[in-house]
Amino acid sequence: MRGSHTQVRTNHPQLPIYMDYQSTTPCDPRVVTAMLPYFTQHFGNPHSRSHTYGWEAEKAVDQARAEVAAIIGADEKEIVFTSGATESNNLAIKGVVNFQRDRKRHVITTVTEHKCVLDACRHLELEGSKVTYLPVKKNGLVDLDELERAITPETVLVSIMAANNEIGVIQPLAEIGRICRAHKVYFHTDAAQAVGKIPLDVNAMNIDLLSVSGHKLYGPKGIGALYVRRKPRVRLEALIHGGGQERGMRSGTLPTPLCVGLGEACRIARAEMASEAERLRQLRDRLLSGIQARLPDVYVNGDLEQRLPGNLNISFAYVEGEGLMMGIKNLAVSSGSACTSASLEPSYVLRALGVEEEMAHTSIRFGLGRFTTEQDVDYAIEHVVEAVERLRQMSPLWEMAQQGIDIKSIQWAEH
Amino acid sequence: MTERIYFDWNGHAPLVAAAKAAMCEMLALGNASAVHADGREARRHIETARRVLADSLGADSANIIFTASGTEANNLALHNARGRPVLLAASEHESVLRPALEQQAILFPLDSHGLPDLLGLEEALTRHPRAFVAAMLANNETGVLWPIAEIAALVHRHGGLLHCDASQAFGRMPVDIDALGADFLTVSAHKMGGPLGAAALVLARDQAIVPLLQGGGQERGRRAGTENGPALVGFAAAILDGYRDWQKTRRLRDHLEDIVREVDPRARIFGEDRARLDNTTCFALSAGSGHSLVIACDLAGIGISAGAACSSGTVKPSRVLQAMGVDEATARRALRISLGPTNTEDEVSRFRQVVRERCGMLESAA
Numbered sequence: 202m203r204g205s206h207t208q209v210r211t212n213h214p215q216l217p218i219y220m221d222y223q224s225t226t227p228c229d230p231r232v233v234t235a236m237l238p239y240f241t242q243h244f245g246n247p248h249s250r251s252h253t254y255g256w257e258a259e260k261a262v263d264q265a266r267a268e269v270a271a272i273i274g275a276d277e278k279e280i281v282f283t284s285g286a287t288e289s290n291n292l293a294i295k296g297v298v299n300f301q302r303d304r305k306r307h308v309i310t311t312v313t314e315h316k317c318v319l320d321a322c323r324h325l326e327l328e329g330s331k332v333t334y335l336p337v338k339k340n341g342l343v344d345l346d347e348l349e350r351a352i353t354p355e356t357v358l359v360s361i362m363a364a365n366n367e368i369g370v371i372q373p374l375a376e377i378g379r380i381c382r383a384h385k386v387y388f389h390t391d392a393a394q395a396v397g398k399i400p401l402d403v404n405a406m407n408i409d410l411l412s413v414s415g416h417k418l419y420g421p422k423g424i425g426a427l428y429v430r431r432k433p434r435v436r437l438e439a440l441i442h443g444g445g446q447e448r449g450m451r452s453g454t455l456p457t458p459l460c461v462g463l464g465e466a467c468r469i470a471r472a473e474m475a476s477e478a479e480r481l482r483q484l485r486d487r488l489l490s491g492i493q494a495r496l497p498d499v500y501v502n503g504d505l506e507q508r509l510p511g512n513l514n515i516s517f518a519y520v521e522g523e524g525l526m527m528g529i530k531n532l533a534v535s536s537g538s539a540c541t542s543a544s545l546e547p548s549y550v551l552r553a554l555g556v557e558e559e560m561a562h563t564s565i566r567f568g569l570g571r572f573t574t575e576q577d578v579d580y581a582i583e584h585v586v587e588a589v590e591r592l593r594q595m596s597p598l599w600e601m602a603q604q605g606i607d608i609k610s611i612q613w614a615e616h
Numbered sequence: 617m618t619e620r621i622y623f624d625w626n627g628h629a630p631l632v633a634a635a636k637a638a639m640c641e642m643l644a645l646g647n648a649s650a651v652h653a654d655g656r657e658a659r660r661h662i663e664t665a666r667r668v669l670a671d672s673l674g675a676d677s678a679n680i681i682f683t684a685s686g687t688e689a690n691n692l693a694l695h696n697a698r699g700r701p702v703l704l705a706a707s708e709h710e711s712v713l714r715p716a717l718e719q720q721a722i723l724f725p726l727d728s729h730g731l732p733d734l735l736g737l738e739e740a741l742t743r744h745p746r747a748f749v750a751a752m753l754a755n756n757e758t759g760v761l762w763p764i765a766e767i768a769a770l771v772h773r774h775g776g777l778l779h780c781d782a783s784q785a786f787g788r789m790p791v792d793i794d795a796l797g798a799d800f801l802t803v804s805a806h807k808m809g810g811p812l813g814a815a816a817l818v819l820a821r822d823q824a825i826v827p828l829l830q831g832g833g834q835e836r837g838r839r840a841g842t843e844n845g846p847a848l849v850g851f852a853a854a855i856l857d858g859y860r861d862w863q864k865t866r867r868l869r870d871h872l873e874d875i876v877r878e879v880d881p882r883a884r885i886f887g888e889d890r891a892r893l894d895n896t897t898c899f900a901l902s903a904g905s906g907h908s909l910v911i912a913c914d915l916a917g918i919g920i921s922a923g924a925a926c927s928s929g930t931v932k933p934s935r936v937l938q939a940m941g942v943d944e945a946t947a948r949r950a951l952r953i954s955l956g957p958t959n960t961e962d963e964v965s966r967f968r969q970v971v972r973e974r975c976g977m978l979e980s981a982a
Contacts (some may be wrong), residue, residue, distance in 0.1 A: 217653055224655070225842065228643045240636050240811065245919070246628035251910040252919030254622060284684030284813070287831040287841035317831025317840055324830055416842060421643065423684060423813040423844025440828055442718065443687040443711030452711055453687035454628065456812030456847075533652035 216531045218577045222511055222570030223366050223394060224535055228462070229419035229571065235465035236421065239458040247455050248446060258457045265464025269426050272467040273392070273411055274402035281427045281447045282455055282463075286393035287317040288440070289412035289427040290360075292451065293389045294321040296437030297358050297410070298330055306330040307355040309348065309386075312553045313337050314362050318391055322360075331355065340504035341370035341554050349380050358387045363395035363411075367550040367566055368503030369512025371399060378407030387435060393417050393425075397470030398478065398509050403428055409435050415459065419571060420466030424459035427451075477571060481510040484569050484578050489513055491582035496589055498602075502551055502564055511569040516551075519599035520592040522562040528588030532581055535566045620917040621963045625807075626756050626784055626896060626954035627921055629859070631850070632809035638853035639811060642846040658845045665852035669816060672855050673801065674792040679819035681838045682848055686783040686804035687711035689817040690750075692828050692839065693779040693800040694719070697748035700777065703740050704750040705732055706939035707757075712750045712781055722747075729890045730760040730940045734770065741774040749778050753796070754785040757936045757952055759896025760887040761785070768797030783807055783815070787855065788862040788893060793820055805847065810854035814847035865955040866894035868964050872953055873897055875968045879975045884946065886937065895956065898937075900949040901975070909951060909974055916970045918963075921952045 219227070239261060247262045249255025263277070270277040283289045298306060310322055312334045322332045333351045337343055343361060352359075359381050364371045374390060381388035392401060393414035403411055408428070415424040429435050429450065443452030470477075493499055498518035517525060522536050536548075547561035556564070567581070593599040622630065642661060663677070670677035683689045686709075694702065694715040702721035704712065707730055713721075722744060725736045732751065741747055749771045754761050764780050771778045780798035782791050787808025793801050798820060805814040819825070831840030876883045882902035901909070910922045933947035942950075953967075 219654060221652060221654075233640070233643055237636075237640075240631045240639075244628065244630045246624070249624060249627045249919070249921060251907075251921050252624060252914045253620065253917075254624065254919045255627070284688070284844070285841045288684070288829050291829045291831070291840075315831070316833075317829070320830035320840070414842075421844075421846065422842055423847050441685075441688050441691045441711075442714035443690070443709070445710070445714075452691075452714070453685035454806065454812060456684075456806075458811070459813050459844075459847075530652075533654055535652075 217533050218531065218580060219533045220567050220569060220573065220577070220581060221533050221535050222568035222573075223369070223417070223509075223566060224568065225416045225422070226419045226570055227572065228416075228421055229466060229469060231469060232420055232462045232465045236458040236462040239461050243457070245457075247457050247460075248444065262455055262457055262460045265460040268464035268467040268471075269413060270428075272396060272401070272471045273408075273413075273428055274404055275411075275428050276431065279428050279431050281429055281450045282460055283425045283427055283451055284423055285425040286315075286391065286412045286414035286417070287425075288451075289414075289425050290315065290317045290391050291321050292427055292437065292440050293410040293412060293429075294318065294358065294360055295325065295440060296450070297387055297389070297435065298325050299438040300436050301357045302330075305355050305357040307333070307353055308358045308360065309333045309335060309351050309356060310360045311335045311337055311343055311362070313341060313365055313367075313550045314360065315366055315391055315393070318360055318362070337553055339555055340507075341365060341368050341502075341550075342504060342507060343372055343377070345373065345376050345380065348377065349384075352380070352384045352386055356384070356386050358389060360389040360391070363390045363392035363401065364399065364509050365503065365550060366394050367548055368514045368554070369394070369509035370503040371395065371507045371509065373507075374401075374406045374408065381409075382407040394509060397467065397474060398511065400474070403430065413463075415463040415466060418466050418470050421459050421462040424456065424463045426463065478510045481569050481573070484573060484575065485510060485513050485567075487575070488567060488569070488578045488581060489515070491578070492585055495582075495586045500560065502554060502556060511573075513567040513569070514551075514564055515567075516556065516560040516564040517589050518560065518563065519596050519602060520563050520589055522564065524592050525563060525565065525588060528592060529565075529584050531584055535568070536564060621919065621959075621966060623913075623918055623920045623953045623955060623959070623963075623967070625956040626759075626952065628812070629807055629809050629956055630958075631811055632854050632858045634857035635810050635850035635854040639846040639850040642849045658843075661849050662843050662845055665848040668852040668855050669803070670818075672791075673786075673803070673818055674794050675801075675818050675820070676822070678836075679822055681817045681819070681825065681835050682843060683815050683817060683839055684813055684841075684844065686781070686802055686807075686815045688828070689802040689804070689815045690779075690781055691715050692817050692825070693802060694748075694750065695828050696800070696826055697777075698826065700746055700748040701744035702750065703737070703744060703747045703776075707755055707936045708750055708752055709756055709781055709783070712752070712779075716750060726940050728941050729887045730755055730758050730936065731890060732762060732767065734766070737767065738770055738774075741770065741776060745775050747771070747774065747776040749776055750781065751778060752781040752784075753791070754782070754789075754893045754896075755936060756784050757934060757950075758887045758898040759784070759893035759954070761891040761893065764796045764798060772797070784893060784896075787858060788895065793818060805851040805854060808854060809858040810851040811847045813844050814851040859957040861957045863894055865957060865959065868955050868959055868961065869895060869897050869953075871961070871964050872955075872967065873899070875964070875971060876901070879971050886940070886942070886950070896952065896954045898950060898952045900942075900946045900951070904949065904974075909971070912974045913967070913970055916966070918967055918970060921954070922950065
């Protein structure tokens with residue numbers, strides 16, 4: 202556990218330092234405090250209509266629902282609680298397409314979506330739907346003209362993420378929403394990384410469905426939500442059937458404490474988003490300029506302007522990714538998406554940006570967040586610079602590059 | 617105001633202290649799929665929880681698929697009927713019944729105690745070989761226990777597969793997947809003292825599963841989504857160090873039923889002379905509406921239930937009772953009381969007062 206690491210070096214914070222906030226975030230202590238009474242004192246089943254225990258729980262769930270709605274400018278009746286963003290994305294994509302399956306069955310998405318969106322789309326293809334996977338530009342953003350050209354009379358849904366989990370780039374949601382609305386196509390956005398980090402407004406942006414994750418915004422794991430527009434109404438087929446909870450769109454007893462936790466996380470994020478974003482942007486810039494000032498051949502992946510304030514994804518030329526991960530083991534960071542990081546395949550997101558395989562392998566995602574301090578960032582700079590310099594000194598490629606040899610021009614012998 | 621009394625443990629069991637403690641510790645840890653130290657620590661806790669659950673069921677931990685709810689586990693099971701004819705009784709939980717009916721399920725009959733007519737089942741199995749049969753171990757409304765091992769033998773003899781929803785039974789009586797003979801088993805945490813948000817579909821043996829949720833490949837590709845580590849750890853703690861003495865609820869339950877018979881000799885207690893969960897009673901008084909007693913109880917600080925706790929909120933007669941051949945008027949009067957190990961004799965006495973007052977009023981009104 203983090204708190205149990207008492208090893209403190211002079212001038213250095215507690216180790217390891219957590220810099221993987223796009224993978225998950227610790228629960229904000231205020232969120233935990235809000236949840237605790239609902240584990241023990243107010244423990245009723247929120248669907249029990251016959252006694253006070255149930256009513257108390259239901260009231261708490263409704264308040265939480267209002268908070269989730271407020272952070273995206275929605276009405277509380279438009280919020281469906283789920284077990285997490287993976288379920289929300291599955292429900293949105295399969296739910297809309299399956300409902301319309303006899304009429305339209307073409308879906309448009311992008312190649313850099315989260316794995317669960319891509320997998321849901323692949324599943325639909327197996328069942329006979331057509332899916333267009335739009336490429337992205339070098340900066341990771343979708344080409345709006347290309348999107349508009351991809352829409353056909355058969356298109357039912359466009360699913361494009363709000364902010365990317367690996368490179369943090371923010372898609373032009375309002376423009377995408379305008380295009381979708383003009384063509385009468387539903388617009389779903391996976392906003393797991395974006396909710397509470399950047400301002401979102403489902404009406405201003407013409408978003409019809411929006412996925413929320415609890416544990417990416419300092420709330421608990423095991424809870425998420427799907428926004429489903431009521432006017433004009435978006436119809437979808439449920440994935441999980443049963444007691445008819447969540448207006449039939451998602452059956453299963455709602456976990457009251459987790460709902461309360463998500464609500465509290467949204468409330469805090471709404472109150473603190475502006476100042477937190479500014480603070481994180483400064484920390485992120487400090488991290489980047491600190492590294493760039495001391496290391497050559499460092500490349501930022503993805504657009505630096507249209508980007509989550511707490512995300513930095515950079516590739517270090519002439520070092521090996523795994524070696525670098527080992528070299529900076531006091532920093533909890535990711536190389537590629539955490540969901541797939543057990544494998545050593547280069548990130549498909551970076552490949553889609555046109556980043557070469559070698560450079561994709563050497564990429565590190567720094568995720569800064571609510572509890573990251575300036576001291577953490579300064580330590581990270583030291584640690585990374587030291588590790589990269591050491592690895593480069595051992596690297597024959599680095600040596601050749603220093604001698605002015607163009608490595609790409611070398612014809613490697615086949616083994 | 618006197619202390620409130622909770623008599624709705626089949627709706628939801630209060631979280632046991634050990635589970636709460638374990639969860640609080642875990643709330644700070646990272647994403648279990650990340651490779652760094654925090655992630656590995658979370659992964660270790662989740663795999664330990666998986667082993668604890670597997671051991672408690674006599675299952676292999678590779679065959680545990682964690683889900684967010686019993687409803688999801690039941691849906692996942694039915695999702696894997698994969699074209700086999702689906703057979704079940706109308707007394708199943710909504711989360712089994714609804715996805716089954718989406719697949720044109722065939723219903724087999726029940727007797728007046730809510731038990732399956734095994735001859736009727738056998739006939740259905742003969743007409744629909746290689747069927748996918750769903751049979752719940754303990755009914756959530758009546759607590760009546762089904763002879764699952766017997767049903768399993770019958771189903772397997774006809775080349776079928778058996779799913780058993782043990783949500784109400786697990787943690788309250790011994791549940792062993794081999795002894796039951798089920799191919800799929802649903803268990804849930806929040807009915808036995810564990811937290812909301814944790815449940816599992818357990819497989820008798822390793823087999824390919826078509827997932828409901830696709831994505832990051834968690835749960836060996838059988839259920840995508842970041843694991844709810846704290847809830848799973850709480851589930852394990854509730855299994856290891858949860859409520860004991862569920863058997864002692866039987867004495868209180870029997871006492872409650874004596875009270876019901878005392879105030880209303882013509883009351884009907886469903887499944888009363890059949891094997892039932894120790895903690896559950898479901899009865900219908902001979903007059904008055906079930907809801908007025910529920911309301912009277914609530915005013916007196918006692919939480920009970922008219923039928924099952926689901927989303928409807930509407931006053932519908934119990935579907936389970938109707939499937940047992942109970943007439944609609946009686947089904948409308950039905951009440952469920954479900955007890956837990958922390959309920960006391962004093963609380964039962966307070967219930968007696970409320971019922972006596974209520975029934976006295978009904979008599980004088982008549």
